[in-house]
Amino acid sequence: MAPAVVIVGGGAIGSAIAYFLTRDPAFHGNVTVIERDPTYRMASSALSASSIRQQFSTPINIAMSQFGVDFVREIGLAEQGYLFLASDRGVGRMQSNHAIQCEHGVDVALLDPAALRERFPWLSTDGVAMGSLGLRGEGWFDGYLLLQLFRSRALAQGVVYHHGEVTGVEIDGSRARAVRLADDSVIPLDVVINAAGPWAASVGAMLNVDLPVRARRRCVYVFTAPGSLARCPLVIDTSGVYFRPDGEGFIAGISPPEESDPDDLPLEAGRATFEEIIWPALAQRVPLFERVKLRNSWAGYYEYNVFDHNGIVGAHPTLTNAYFANGFSGHGLQHSPAVGRGITELIVHGAYRTLDLTALSFERVLRREPIVEINVI
């Protein structure tokens, strides 16, 4: 039988799954991606900071980025690394992350303040006890291009992109049978995949599944400075503020503390956060940034897994033909190739064949066993 696969959401994750499925010679079905906004105006994949790192604290996230980097190199990767900065308090954690990263083949170096200043003379190391610099496989790329690459290749391989909004799922016992769209049409299916990004919980609810994924606003600020910073990596400051070069200028942002991070805030980037929080931190870390000009800003949603900040990937234990690829909490773009390949293996071969993503399965949420990823930005 040729299975009919319906993917809800055609962002980077949904399109990566569509691409990998239809390039697997053992897959003989058809794939329909249902996307309510083909312009991707609010999709996270179009609004991200488009960066990739190997510096995670869990082996599964490292392995997913190792696979992802080959993909993004294909579209052009500014391979300038990530530089995590730690104060005295953060040194122990940085060292234990370093040990895990080295064990898993990450090319990363720990630098003391003097070594940091020598490599990056523009950096102030006040309050910095140690830096962790990725030497390979980290940097930034065109995230929208990655989405479009998956999408155009999927289309060329026969995937149908259907412009419509899924508003309901018909369920019969332990199986989903069809999706219903806003125009009242019904699309029958053998397999359904939730790739609805920040809106995944509402698709989860249509499947009677309580998915701990929420839309959490993250703002990105674009600024210029009266000069450039030689060999500037993506820097994550001790304050939590990150910045990196972007074209002629830079971008920067910060994740708010949990208590001021409600769900579903409007997608507007308030200037006050830049003026009051980000700029002071930037100026303290890089003296040149005392004289920056804010040029632009945007906001997008992290599809934030409030349970443990990691992806939820794989089939639902009781709804046997429903798969989830949600909750990547700020690292979904770089992990989209690994997710696309992994979900394909599950559907086509019934098990993971390359990288085992079992650690990210839905079961851990039901068992209340979080994966602790320390390096969430």
Ligand SMILES: Cc1cc2nc3c(=O)[nH]c(=O)nc-3n(C[C@H](O)[C@H](O)[C@H](O)COP(=O)(O)OP(=O)(O)OC[C@H]3O[C@@H](n4cnc5c(N)ncnc54)[C@H](O)[C@@H]3O)c2cc1C
């Ligand atoms: C500011 C910011 C910075 C980020 N930086 C990085 C980074 O540096 N590196 C990184 O790897 N990741 C980063 N991310 C995270 C990354 O963007 C996401 O993890 C990733 O894009 C998620 O892809 P997705 O396809 O799941 O979601 P999306 O791209 O949001 O796609 C989901 C799609 O589903 C559609 N949809 C939803 N519900 C329905 C429905 N009912 N019917 C039909 N269609 C529906 C939506 O229209 C949308 O197009 C960042 C995110 C933000 C917001």
